Amino acid sequence: MSKCAKVNGDRLEFIPPQIPTLVEQPPGDEGWVHEVNLDGYRTQIIVDKDGVRLYSKNGRDWTTKYWPIALAAELPCRAAILDGEVIVPGEKGAPDCPVLEAAIWNEPSQLVFVAFDILHLDGRNLASLPLLRRKQALWQLVEPGLGKIRYSEHFEGSALAILSAIEKMGLEGIISKRADSRYRSGPSNTWLKAISKKPIFLSIDDTLLAQPRP
Secondary structure: OOOOOOEEOOEEOOOOOEEEEEEOOOOOOOOEEEEEOOOOEEEEEEEEOOEEEEEEOOOOEOOOOOHHHHHHOOOOOOOEEEEEEEEOOOOOOOOOOHHHHHHHHHOHHHOEEEEEEEEEEOOEEOOOOOHHHHHHHHHHHOOOOOOOEEEOOOEOOOHHHHHHHHHHOOOOEEEEEEOOOOOOOEEEEEEEEEEOOOOOOOOOOHHHHOOOOO
């Protein structure tokens, strides 16, 4: 069952993330949108009356580790919960890439948060809304560009064709999401993760992570 944002006074609490199911092949039917698997550290940003906090996927407060992102989180809202991943643009390798790990401890100024979902906005629980409506609200909140907080674009069309293009770029894979699905904490069959079967050698393309919408 989905867990809504718990409010203690005006303070928002961490929401356990929705976890994609690993599959051999991405879905072939209609009604899905696809995002690049970012190959970073799953992170949740909470903005409320107490300021900005960043949490790991297990709910640990990592604000001090991600302090440059926290300082840059000047969003046009009073309160929000964003779901996304922390990456180092241009990093190489697997999720536990030494470049990302080293940056967290030694050069946090390299870190960037890429947002792909929004669960709460100014007193409204958005988790029950369809994915594409949440993405629209997120797009309006996160200014497109190459700053510390970026918007993760989604793609429509053939999942296999998109995965093939991702493989050619050397990226890890795609996350396919039901366009009409609500946000539900825990393992999910409306988010499916398909991994490239080719070795990963190339770097992440910044422009793909923050591609402007038409």
